[in-house]
Amino acid sequence: MANLIDRRTKSLMLTTALLAFLAVIIGAFGAHSLDGKISPDSLASYKTGVSYQFYHSLASFIAIILFLHFKRIQFRNAAFCFIIGIILFSGSIYLLTTDAITGIGLRNIWGPLTPIGGLFFILGWALIFYGVTTIKSE
Numbered sequence: 823m824a825n826l827i828d829r830r831t832k833s834l835m836l837t838t839a840l841l842a843f844l845a846v847i848i849g850a851f852g853a854h855s856l857d858g859k860i861s862p863d864s865l866a867s868y869k870t871g872v873s874y875q876f877y878h879s880l881a882s883f884i885a886i887i888l889f890l891h892f893k894r895i896q897f898r899n900a901a902f903c904f905i906i907g908i909i910l911f912s913g914s915i916y917l918l919t920t921d922a923i924t925g926i927g928l929r930n931i932w933g934p935l936t937p938i939g940g941l942f943f944i945l946g947w948a949l950i951f952y953g954v955t956t957i958k959s960e
Contacts, residue, residue: 827890834901835886841908842879848872848916856920864919871915878904878943885950896953903946911939 827835849872856865882904889897914935917926 831886831889831898834898834905835883837905838879838882838886838901841875841882841905845872845876845879848875856923859923860919861922864922867915868919871912871919874943875908875912878908878946881946881950882908885946888950888953892953892957894953894956896949896956900946900949900953903942903949907939907942907946909939910935910942914939 849869852865852868852872856868860868882901885897885901885904888894889901914932917924917932918929918936920926921929
């Protein structure tokens with residue numbers, strides 16, 4: 823008999839895997855294509871965005887596994903928070919740091935999204951903490 827999961831959880835797993843996959847590609851792009859094209863400070867910030875994307879992709883996957891094992895909604899909600907955090911935090915950093923070569927602009931829009939993404943990371947970790955407290959121990 824095959825293991826079954828609901829569509830929402832499967833979509834969450836696929837999104838998480840895609841974000842981890844993209845973190846590797848975005849990191850490689852930055853290492854090989856951006857050096858010398860953006861300032862050293864921007865490159866350092868770009869690398870921070872990649873790191874946070876990868877760490878929180880892994881955290882999202884762990885949260886989904888915890889959800890599947892313990893059936894606590896806090897874990898699935900944590901995974902959602904990590905994904906939103908990646909999009910807002912890392913995504914805004916990518917846009918801000920490459921602005922010199924892309925010319926996209928809109929710093930007033932992208933800039934405030936970075937700390938909001940950080941708040942979603944914090945909320946995700948708080949949900950993991952709370953979810954663990956709801957698990958009964960022996």
